Amino acid sequence: DQQVKQNSPSLSVQEGRISILNCDYTNSMFDYFLWYKKYPAEGPTFLISISSIKDKNEDGRFTVFLNKSAKHLSLHIVPSQPGDSAVYFCAANAGKSTFGDGTTLTVKP
Amino acid sequence: DAGVIQSPRHEVTEMGQEVTLRCKPISGHNSLFWYRQTMMRGLELLIYFNNNVPIDDSGMPEDRFSAKMPNASFSTLKIQPSEPRDSAVYFCASSSQGGVYGYTFGSGTRLTVV
Numbered sequence A: 001d002q003q004v005k006q007n008s009p010s011l012s013v014q015e016g017r018i019s020i021l022n023c024d025y026t027n028s029m030f031d032y033f034l035w036y037k038k039y040p041a042e043g044p045t046f047l048i049s050i051s052s053i054k055d056k057n058e059d060g061r062f063t064v065f066l067n068k069s070a071k072h073l074s075l076h077i078v079p080s081q082p083g084d085s086a087v088y089f090c091a092a093n094a095g096k097s098t099f100g101d102g103t104t105l106t107v108k109p
Numbered sequence B: 001d002a003g004v005i006q007s008p009r010h011e012v013t014e015m016g017q018e019v020t021l022r023c024k025p026i027s028g029h030n031s032l033f034w035y036r037q038t039m040m041r042g043l044e045l046l047i048y049f050n051n052n053v054p055i056d057d058s059g060m061p062e063d064r065f066s067a068k069m070p071n072a073s074f075s076t077l078k079i080q081p082s083e084p085r086d087s088a089v090y091f092c093a094s095s096s097q098g099g100v101y102g103y104t105f106g107s108g109t110r111l112t113v114v
Helices: none
Strands: A009-014 A021-023 A032-038 A045-051 A056-059 A064-066 A070-076 A087-095 A097-099 A101-108 B005-007 B010-011 B019-024 B030-036 B042-050 B053-056 B065-071 B074-079 B087-095 B109-112
Touching: A009 A021, A021 A032, A021 A087, A021 A101, A032 A101, A032 B109, A045 A056, A045 A064, A045 A070, A070 A087, A097 B042, B005 B087, B010 B019, B019 B087, B019 B109, B030 B074, B042 B065, B042 B074, B053 B065
Parallel strands: A009 A101, B010 B109
Antiparallel strands: A021 A070, A032 A045, A032 A087, A056 A064, A064 A070, A087 A097, A087 A101, B005 B019, B019 B074, B030 B042, B030 B087, B042 B053, B065 B074, B087 B109
16 A cells, blocks of 8 residues: 555656646655655755645745645646756655655756 | 765675675764665665664565664664565665654665675
């Protein structure tokens, strides 16, 4: 039973446009949610998080939205840059973090 | 701080051999996690420690896997005997404050068992 799902294995966007990455979860006990970015041959790097009591958190070009009723969160990157090309992991935490399978984002110049 | 340090970066071993992966967490972090990444199963948590004490080892695949954290600055993950299906990238991560600000991952150890 996969508790955290990223249904889109890949996403391609044009530089300057918005990238929207999606994540669904099943466990209502998760108390906060995180996004990580991963480049090849490196470990994941923490990007942004959101508590379950909030519905939005913003940090520069990155915004995470949480819809608890739908058990859905999304990461918006505006504007997208070629350097944002990476694998993005969604994670949900309840004492420990459970990760989705990742979405590969490609930002084309 | 140099971040989370894992060694070795790459390990190639023959089936049946013992493999030991090492991790040095960030100083001051009180939680340490071992994850394994494979194409089939993604990033899966194997075990985690709080204040050097194992809290949840439910992700450890079987008795061939063991992990220790003898002090706050060092942890090992041992596989004995190793099998080809253990081939994966193994990540160590550490965190403080319950991980609210995310985990800091090492660069991983790519293990190949032939």
